[in-house]
Amino acid sequence: MATAGNSQAGYAGGATTGQQIPVRQVSHEEWETVPRTIPNFWVAAATWLPLVALVVFVRSDLLHSPYLDTSFWNIVSFSMVATVLAMIFGGGRQAPWMGLGLGAGIYFLLAPAGDLQRILAVALAYFLLLALAVGVLDGRLRRQLRTWKREAAGGIALAQGQERDFGIFKQMSPTVWNLALGALIYPLLRLGWELASTEVHSLHDLDEGYRLDVLAAVVLLGISLLVSLLRWMRLKSMGLFALEIPADHRIGPTSLRAYGNAILIEKEETEACLCRNDDKNGAKKEFADPRFIFCSEVCPVHGVHAVNQRSAEEFLGIAAQPWVYGENLNGKLLEGTGQRLVIAGLSGWGSRPVSVRASLLYGGGKQASAYFVPASAREPLNRTKRRLVVQTPAGESITADTFENNERAEIDRIDLRPLGVEAQAVRVHGGRPFLI
Numbered sequence: 001m002a003t004a005g006n007s008q009a010g011y012a013g014g015a016t017t018g019q020q021i022p023v024r025q026v027s028h029e030e031w032e033t034v035p036r037t038i039p040n041f042w043v044a045a046a047t048w049l050p051l052v053a054l055v056v057f058v059r060s061d062l063l064h065s066p067y068l069d070t071s072f073w074n075i076v077s078f079s080m081v082a083t084v085l086a087m088i089f090g091g092g093r094q095a096p097w098m099g100l101g102l103g104a105g106i107y108f109l110l111a112p113a114g115d116l117q118r119i120l121a122v123a124l125a126y127f128l129l130l131a132l133a134v135g136v137l138d139g140r141l142r143r144q145l146r147t148w149k150r151e152a153a154g155g156i157a158l159a160q161g162q163e164r165d166f167g168i169f170k171q172m173s174p175t176v177w178n179l180a181l182g183a184l185i186y187p188l189l190r191l192g193w194e195l196a197s198t199e200v201h202s203l204h205d206l207d208e209g210y211r212l213d214v215l216a217a218v219v220l221l222g223i224s225l226l227v228s229l230l231r232w233m234r235l236k237s238m239g240l241f242a243l244e245i246p247a248d249h250r251i252g253p254t255s256l257r258a259y260g261n262a263i264l265i266e267k268e269e270t271e272a273c274l275c276r277n278d279d280k281n282g283a284k285k286e287f288a289d290p291r292f293i294f295c296s297e298v299c300p301v302h303g304v305h306a307v308n309q310r311s312a313e314e315f316l317g318i319a320a321q322p323w324v325y326g327e328n329l330n331g332k333l334l335e336g337t338g339q340r341l342v343i344a345g346l347s348g349w350g351s352r353p354v355s356v357r358a359s360l361l362y363g364g365g366k367q368a369s370a371y372f373v374p375a376s377a378r379e380p381l382n383r384t385k386r387r388l389v390v391q392t393p394a395g396e397s398i399t400a401d402t403f404e405n406n407e408r409a410e411i412d413r414i415d416l417r418p419l420g421v422e423a424q425a426v427r428v429h430g431g432r433p434f435l436i
């Protein structure tokens with residue numbers, strides 16, 4: 001089995017303990033009323049739309065800028081597009097500052113006078129005000145977190161080496177890093193090949209498109225590093241502490257992720273289990289969390305047939321486990337259960353907390369299973385409509401099928417209220433059960 005180089009492996013064992021940190025219990029009401037902020041979607045729209053309008057407005061001036069070679073405008077390369085997309089979608093709370101930086105760059109390139117100067121000054125003032133407004137609104141969550149940290153008591157042990165999850169490079173989504181490295185490696189390889197295989201032997205004679213690709217990738221890497229550093233410094237200034245929160249994806253600043261199509265090796269893998277024989281466990285891609293393997297659809301213990309063959313009573317014995325529902329897993333499985341989750345590393349919007357497996361819960365109730373982990377802190381357009389994010393152990397997102405689209409014949413409906421879950425499981429022939 002492939003193993004990823006993170007500390008998740010230590011969570012389940014509990015035998016090894018790392019650093020002790022204080023913990024604060026957060027009630028359902030407190031989590032529900034965490035101060036709101038402007039959703040990332042609106043921050044992005046309020047930044048990039050005016051910036052695009054500004055660029056379109058001054059494009060003829062930019063074309064005549066003494067600082068830009070005319071051939072610059074004929075090249076739209078893969079890495080430049082990747083950089084622009086990564087900034088638009090990954091800019092998050094820092095987008096207005098990026099807008100301000102780009103606006104200042106345009107101001108410098110044009111050295112404007114008269115009306116143009118006034119328009120650019122207004123644009124710069126707008127980006128600055130937007131950045132400050134977002135900063136002030138975001139500060140409300142940080143104040144709340146500081147208060148909770150002061151009130152934190154007791155201690156909870158991180159798993160051995162789990163401190164690594166709070167490092168600088170963990171502050172940004174792996175997707176952005178992969179995009180930046182991909183954008184850098186591709187043109188570098190092409191340039192290297194050109195240098196080795198052609199008559200071109202000076203850097204200046206190399207294909208300009210690839211040189212600009214390298215420049216775009218370096219800019220993206222630089223911005224990613226800067227944003228990561230800022231988030232890491234914010235985490236350091238807040239200090240590490242844990243929060244025991246309700247496991248409900250519809251409230252609070254962080255959504256939840258669930259591992260779908262996965263079984264927890266330690267609890268689920270038995271002699272009869274054939275999940276490891278599944279193609280997907282041939283593991284071309286490293287598992288994001290090495291405690292899990294792919295759940296096979298034909299395993300005699302975890303497969304579709306095995307789940308459907310159980311009596312209703314036997315089904316209730318496994319019905320609280322996410323793997324049972326495969327692709328059809330949704331947030332209904334948590335509704336009404338009052339389960340709780342201990343997280344650490346929440347330091348503001350955009351931070352990426354991780355779960356800590358606690359030996360006991362201060363607030364009582366049951367600890368959500370290891371299949372559920374926090375997602376990064378992000379204000380959605382509507383918290384109550386937020387969905388549980390389901391991912392495979394390899395980190396790929398699963399879009400849950402809905403029962404409304406189901407065309408398979410129904411076997412039965414099993415009420416999950418005896419388990420404390422406010423939902424029904426609908427079993428269907430030849431497929432995983434649905435939660436409604």
Ligand SMILES: [Zn+2]
Pocket residue numbers: 263272273274275276295296299300301302303
């Ligand atoms: Zn199995």
